[in-house]
Amino acid sequence: MSPLEPFGARLRHAMDSRGPLCVGIDPHASLLASWGLNDDIQGLETFTRTVVDALADQVAVFKPQSAFFERFGSRGIAVLEQAVADLRDAGALVVMDAKRGDIGSTMAAYAETYLRKDAPLFSDALTVSPYLGYGSLKPAVDLARESGAGLFVLALTSNPEGAEVQHAVRADGRTVAATMLAHLAEENAGAEPLGSFGAVVGATLGDLSSYDLAINGPLLAPGIGAQGATPADLPRVFGDAVRNVVPNVSRAVLKAGPSSAALRDAAVRFADEVREAVAAA
Numbered sequence: 001m002s003p004l005e006p007f008g009a010r011l012r013h014a015m016d017s018r019g020p021l022c023v024g025i026d027p028h029a030s031l032l033a034s035w036g037l038n039d040d041i042q043g044l045e046t047f048t049r050t051v052v053d054a055l056a057d058q059v060a061v062f063k064p065q066s067a068f069f070e071r072f073g074s075r076g077i078a079v080l081e082q083a084v085a086d087l088r089d090a091g092a093l094v095v096m097d098a099k100r101g102d103i104g105s106t107m108a109a110y111a112e113t114y115l116r117k118d119a120p121l122f123s124d125a126l127t128v129s130p131y132l133g134y135g136s137l138k139p140a141v142d143l144a145r146e147s148g149a150g151l152f153v154l155a156l157t158s159n160p161e162g163a164e165v166q167h168a169v170r171a172d173g174r175t176v177a178a179t180m181l182a183h184l185a186e187e188n189a190g191a192e193p194l195g196s197f198g199a200v201v202g203a204t205l206g207d208l209s210s211y212d213l214a215i216n217g218p219l220l221a222p223g224i225g226a227q228g229a230t231p232a233d234l235p236r237v238f239g240d241a242v243r244n245v246v247p248n249v250s251r252a253v254l255k256a257g258p259s260s261a262a263l264r265d266a267a268v269r270f271a272d273e274v275r276e277a278v279a280a281a
């Protein structure tokens, strides 16, 4: 099976043509209820189908949150699998938010699950946790390169609890997060227009000027909307790296449903706000 064009290049193209937004698909039980759906497999299927049908042909990137599908066992995974296929068929990119991380030999199996091009859950990129050591991610890095997929490595997460691990200072004086960013800059060296190995960096974190975010790769930025950050915060948080930010909004878009028109309006509004904020930076 022929490899895809590298994820970084496909991402740059998608955001240039469809707008700078990643919509998260997070079927919280509370959202299902507010859409008038039951918290069961039928509710999950209807919710997911509605989001896909409303947005797949206009939003650049989608980030399904695997946990909300896994909750329903194999039937939930089947809904996720169908959504990934439909989103990709409609020309959108899919970042699977499964935050996988394990010893290398097990990481290889996770990589086969999401990054092997003919796998049922193949996604354009996968979120991964480097907290078993960055080197443990090597099987995923290698398979992503082979397939033309990408990774988003947890570096500076949007939740306040992340700081106790990510801001910890190593013996060499660097923080753990800075070390992860440095690894990613190495992976992306020489890639054009953008490397395929991104970092997760929360939009909620305030001024990050003490971190070198120039990794020549995408910065997936959750935290906009329900967690309190706004598109207008992006230049202050990301500085010169703001053009490589992939802003994720999940609940703040999804709560506009179940009306397809309202979902589309919400996505357009966030994309416009991000575009304006980045243009003014």
Ligand SMILES: O=c1ccn([C@@H]2O[C@H](COP(=O)(O)O)[C@@H](O)[C@H]2O)c(=O)[nH]1
Binding pocket: 024, 026, 065, 097, 156, 157, 158, 159, 200, 201, 202, 222, 223, 224, 225, 226, 227, 248, 249, 250, 251, 252
């Ligand atoms: O640091 C992180 C990493 C991942 N997430 C995920 O992003 C979405 C955010 O959802 P909202 O509804 O827009 O708050 C969710 O799937 C998280 O698991 C994150 O928030 N922060």
